[in-house]
Amino acid sequence: MKTDGLNVYPAGLSGYHHERFVIRDPKAVSKELPWVHILIANARSMIGGAHHGGSPAHLQSYLSEFCWRFSRRRFPGELFDRLVYACITGSTLTWSRLVGVS
Secondary structure (H helix, E strand, C coil): CEEECCCCCCCCCCCCCCEEECCCCHHHHHHHCHHHHHHHHHHHHHHHHHCCCCCHHHHHHHHHHHHHHHHCCCCHHHHHHHHHHHHHHCCCCCHHHHHCCC
């Protein structure tokens, strides 16, 4: 497992060798941790494109949607069925809860 040098990652995950890369040059991230660069760029594109920007209050929801789509990217034929299932089984999101009004 490769991560940046941040000390929040556990030192010894069971069965994993942890390589830390402390990267001083921001342009070097794409060389050392390419998937991190790609995922962040894709998330930013989705939020900026599909949602035309977004509110910091809803950032977790945008990122959750990105993760949901990313984890299902290899099964495009099942995407609609899974979305309908999620809508049917999920809880109702009211307007007041969405905008944070009590």
